[in-house]
Amino acid sequence: MTKTLLVLSGGHPYEAGPFAAFLESLGDWEVTHYVHPEAEERVAAGAADNADAMLFYDMPGYTFADGTVKTAxxxxxxxxxxxxxxASGRGAVMLHHAIAGWAEWPQWSEWLGGRFLYQPGPVRGDMKLDSGYRHDVDYRAELVAEHPVLVGVPATFPVNDELYLGEVFEDDVTPLIRAQHDYVAANFYSAAHAVAGRMFDNSDWPHPPGSNLVAWAKPIGAAQMVYCQFGDGPHTYANPVVRRVVANALEWTAQSYGRSA
Structure with missing residues (x-):
């Protein structure tokens, strides 16, 4: 029986060809791919109800223009x-910038287990500074658990990718992979400065040290969710270990249907 995979993208730029090749590498799936705003409409109409697996590579709910950001x-x-x-037990995998999606919907970050902020704002009742980013970081990723998502994955492996300094709800997630990188403000740039046109700027941005988790698992209702911070662009899409992690995550979250965690 053919396995079905629903993919959502849009709201953040990416290279369509290399991303399509990445999707093809993830296993024998019948892929349906929707881009926002159509993605939101299709899901509302029932597209997610019966898909075996679901992959979020989207960052919806934002409009960036003239140095400002509007959220919805x-x-x-x-x-x-x-x-x-x-609630039905069908899970999902969230990639990279999905952690920034739907800033006006707190339930999204609770499901996902963290939040990337483009502007300072409330997270779980506390005011937080905007989050940080750093492109093209060469680092080693390190497994910190034994888990079905990590089967066949080496204990450490090299990655070149964008990293985030944001909010991670470590007490609510199962840690899977950590980055061997120092998560302090000096090693990142302010997202709010970038929105205002000041790219690669961390001045006047006293962000506290943050979590180095780059992959974790978390139950959502009767289902299972896996978040992977991997995925900024073609170099990461082509990383065979990243492909293995995401392929495993899709299989595991799909198999969670009809069983307990």
Whole structure:
């Protein structure tokens, strides 16, 4: 029986050809790929209800223009569709900038287990500074658990990717992979400065040290979710170990349907 994979993208730029090749590398899936705003409409209409696996590579709910950012919440139909999916035991894999999605919908970050902030704002009732980013970081990723998502993955492996200094709800997740990198403000740049046109700037941005987790698992209702920070661009898409991690995550979250964690 053919396995089905629903992929959502949009809201953040990426190279379509290399990303399509990445999707093809992840296993024998029948892939349906929707880009926002169509993605939100299709999910609200039921596209996520029966897909065996689901991959979020999207960052919806933002409009960037003239040095400002406007945010929006998803439609009630979209929210209800995801709640219905997770309640049924069908899980999802979230990649890279998905952690920044839906700034006006706190439930999204609770499901995912963290939040990337483009502007200072509240997270779980506390005010937080905007998050940090750093492109093209060469680092070693290190496994910190035994888990189905990590089967066949070496204990450490090299990655070149963008890293985030943001909010990770470590107490609520199962850590899988950590980055051997120092997560302090001096090693990142302010997202709010970037929005204002000041790229690669960390001045006047006293962000506290953060978590070095780059992959984790977390239950959502009756389902399982895996977040991987990997995925900024073609170099990471082509990394065979990253491909293995994401392929394993899709299989595991799909198999969670009908069983307990």
């Amino acid at each position: 919440a998803p439609s009630p139909g979209f929210k209800a569709a995801l709640e219905r999916r997770f």
